Amino acid sequence: MLSRVVLSAAATEAPALKNAALLGPGALQTARIFHTGQPSLAPVPPLPEYGGKVRFGLIPEEFFQFLYPKTGVTGPYMLGTGLILYFLSKEIYVVTAEMFSSIATIGLLIYGIKKYGPSVAEFADKLNEDKLAKLEEAKQASIKSIQDAIDMEKAQQALVQKRHYLFDVQRNNIAMSLEVTYRERLHRVYREVKNRLDYHISVQNVARRKEQEHMISWVEKSVVQSISAQQERETIAKCIQDLQLLAKKAQAQPVM
Amino acid sequence: MASPVPLKEKRLLDVRISELPSWVLMRDFTPMGIAGAFRRGYDRYYNKYVNVRKGSVAGLSMVLAAYVVFSYCLSYKELKHERLRKYH
Numbered sequence: 001m002l003s004r005v006v007l008s009a010a011a012t013e014a015p016a017l018k019n020a021a022l023l024g025p026g027a028l029q030t031a032r033i034f035h036t037g038q039p040s041l042a043p044v045p046p047l048p049e050y051g052g053k054v055r056f057g058l059i060p061e062e063f064f065q066f067l068y069p070k071t072g073v074t075g076p077y078m079l080g081t082g083l084i085l086y087f088l089s090k091e092i093y094v095v096t097a098e099m100f101s102s103i104a105t106i107g108l109l110i111y112g113i114k115k116y117g118p119s120v121a122e123f124a125d126k127l128n129e130d131k132l133a134k135l136e137e138a139k140q141a142s143i144k145s146i147q148d149a150i151d152m153e154k155a156q157q158a159l160v161q162k163r164h165y166l167f168d169v170q171r172n173n174i175a176m177s178l179e180v181t182y183r184e185r186l187h188r189v190y191r192e193v194k195n196r197l198d199y200h201i202s203v204q205n206v207a208r209r210k211e212q213e214h215m216i217s218w219v220e221k222s223v224v225q226s227i228s229a230q231q232e233r234e235t236i237a238k239c240i241q242d243l244q245l246l247a248k249k250a251q252a253q254p255v256m
Numbered sequence: 257m258a259s260p261v262p263l264k265e266k267r268l269l270d271v272r273i274s275e276l277p278s279w280v281l282m283r284d285f286t287p288m289g290i291a292g293a294f295r296r297g298y299d300r301y302y303n304k305y306v307n308v309r310k311g312s313v314a315g316l317s318m319v320l321a322a323y324v325v326f327s328y329c330l331s332y333k334e335l336k337h338e339r340l341r342k343y344h
Contacts, residue, residue: 051305054314058321091339093328113313121310128309 053061059076067075087093271279284292305315328335 048308049310051308051311051315054305054312054318057312057314057317060318090344091341092332094335094338095340096335096338117313125310 055061055064064076067079071078088095266279268279283289301319305311305318
């Protein structure tokens with residue numbers, strides 16, 4: 001979607017870009033593109049690995065390729081040598097004292113570059129790589145966090161599918177608690193009824209005991225009252241006779 | 257020589273020699289156009305030799321060599337007097 005935005009932005013700028021060269025490092029040398037059409041800026045192509053090839057650090061390779069069909073491999077070198085000799089002989093290049101100092105300076109520079117070039121390049125590459133690694137890490141961290149969020153979302157969505165387990169458990173719990181309450185109340189009813197019935201029974205028992213006791217005491221009282229004096233004397237005499245008999249019997253036994 | 261691409265938008269190396277004057281006259285010579293031309297040249301050089309993963313010293317040394325040559329050309333008038341021989 002972003003590419004469409006970029007393309008439309010490029011289209012609005014197209015009239016001004018018509019005179020401009022097309023952007024696209026590396027593509028410029030391979031295809032002769034005319035100044036028509038809209039340059040597409042997205043996706044941005046990656047940086048090329050190496051720059052254009054250069055010989056002696058001064059002359060681009062394209063010059064040698066340009067002369068190759070007509071003069072072969074040694075053409076540009078001959079051209080260079082001839083030009084140098086021509087400049088020297090016609091004194092278009094004047095030999096002064098500065099020439100020797102410049103030769104010494106340039107020699108020193110070349111020596112230094114040849115000797116320390118690779119290590120400096122390595123150092124710079126490492127710096128670049130560190131930067132890239134940090135950015136990559138940030139990108140990966142962001143991707144990972146988003147992925148984690150996605151996974152959590154999916155897990156929660158899956159959980160939603162399993163909600164019915166929760167509802168079943170809740171329903172079971174409620175049914176059980178209802179059952180428990182019902183049984184509790186049933187038991188309470190039983191207890192209350194039993195309580196009342198026990199009360200009536202105990203009331204009856206108490207009443208009957210009271211009647212019994214009252215009757216027994218009344219009977220005793222009447223019996224005691226009915227024993228006249230004469231009967232009492234006769235009973236006591238009989239008891240004494242019985243006791244004497246018993247005493248005789250008791251005396252007789254230990255002899256045997 | 258009618259070409260399928262209109263003349264104004266051709267690059268210099270694709271322009272035929274007969275069309276060269278008209279091509280040169282058709283270029284944009286306003287200040288903005290000249291600035292744009294410098295910008296394009298700089299961008300081309302920069303993207304080819306400097307803005308790469310493993311650049312070399314060539315990107316810088318070519319600019320310095322061009323500066324040396326250019327300044328030599330500017331000061332040739334004074335250097336002419338230090339010639340070793342008068343006639344060549």
